[in-house]
Amino acid sequence: MPRCNMEFMTDIKEDAGTRARDAIYTDGITALKGAFSTAWADAMREDIEAAFAEAVARPGGAVGRGPNRYYVEIHPEQLRGFTDLVTHPWVVAVCTAVLGPDYEIVELGFDTPFAGAVNQPWHRDFPMPEVTRTERRLNSLAFNLTAVDTTDEMGPFEIAPGTQFDDEPDFEHGMFPPKSRYDRYAARAVRKYPQRGDISARSALTIHRGTANHSELSRPVLVLGVDASDATNADKHAMAVTEGYWASLPEQVRAHLHCPVVAELTPIVQKHTIEGLVMGDA
Template identity: 70%
Template sequence: MNASAPMPTEIGTSVRELYTDGITARKGAFRADFADTVREDIEKAYAEARTRPGGAVGRGPNRYYVEIHPEQLRGFRELVDHPWVRSVCEAVLGPDYTFVELGFDIPFAGAVNQPWHRDFPSPGETRHEHRLTSLAFNLTAVDTAEDMGPFEIAPGTQWQHGGDWHHEMFPPREEFPDYEARAVRKYPRRGDISARSALTVHRGTTNHSPRPRPVLVLGADAPGAGNDGRHDMAVTRSYWEALPDHLRRHLSCRVVNVLEPIVQQHTIEGLVMGDA
């Protein structure tokens, strides 16, 4: 892990990029072999999720999303305790930010262009106060190549109102050329991590390769943002008690005696993207 504390100027740049482009990143934040263990844990969790109803939700043909518990990811503590991750969260969301979501996306061979979308409706604080109340961190588990269906994002669209969009998340198709004209493709490599507003309009693109492109997703909220209601993260009591205090205060989850698999709640995305 490149755990050096980020300079204030670096965090200032990251905040500025989040408020202008809607996305920022730190290259080489982790070792490549850290990303390899993430890929192994994703593959194991995906295989388990596909054995039960509601284990994985379709986000388009040959593309799935799965939420997991922290204990299913060996590097969870290293991820949430990374100085850049913590510093960006505090700078954007305030000192009382919480992690509310852990999951992953996998576009397999044959995954097609998703419709342009954001991940949930824009909250009032963003629409009216020009303030971001949540962040999505993405850590690639593979080196992204052009033929693997790179993530595509339309910078600056986190501020679009979206009140008249389908489910307030999907802009009308006649507007797609506008997003394509401003779209930027991302090619992260193992060890890179990005932070974005999930309101910034984006899509996964067609995977022409035989290889999947798994990406870990870590969601963080400012106090009162309310995205914890969309997720069901839990930890066992022994895991919770072993966490240091400074991590426990930033983790929004249930503490249980026995973990139960998460039933995915992201049904709207699956229906609209054509593969619920």
């Protein structure tokens, strides 16, 4: 498995986590260009495509996130580069700075919009936790890595910076703002065009959406979910590792991977559905 692109490692200084934390608290998102080689990203895509073919062939293996758009959660062993990813110095620095030294890796999966995917409604991925509402403290992060070089025709990710703390008394399910607020998000909207090897980190509370895929290509994106020690997003996920794989992991990884260790993996039935996304533009 090709490892991270070392020529970019000089960009990761001791204050990288602090800079990322400031960006996430201000804009809701930050990124590192060229964190991994294109060969690493291509291997990631091979693993994503194999996992999707397996998941979509069984009940509950893939969940719809709108027309022609799917989410699949996977086990760490299904991604050859899992250890590379979670030990990358920038990932470790960001997790530690934003979530604290006892952060927990709780989710590994991918979103794939295929040709014909439509605009999603503006949303956040889960209701605002009480600690965020009362203390303005973010206690989870989502890291994203594209498996392709993103173009405008592919339906890029669109985010409204600075909306991670928007109050939500009128949000449906605590996640979907009413259309009366859409002008606010449209005015702030920024489309992201990551290339293979890039990685971003964001608060999943920042209002965002996937846009319409007008190309004939899919746009798979890996998702790594990480919690602070007091967050509860692990309840929505079901990843596990085998005993042999657990034994092979560096202690640096085992310290942050709080999931069942089992004799044999069971295919994941998706638990993290997001109400409303099946409707797309409707």
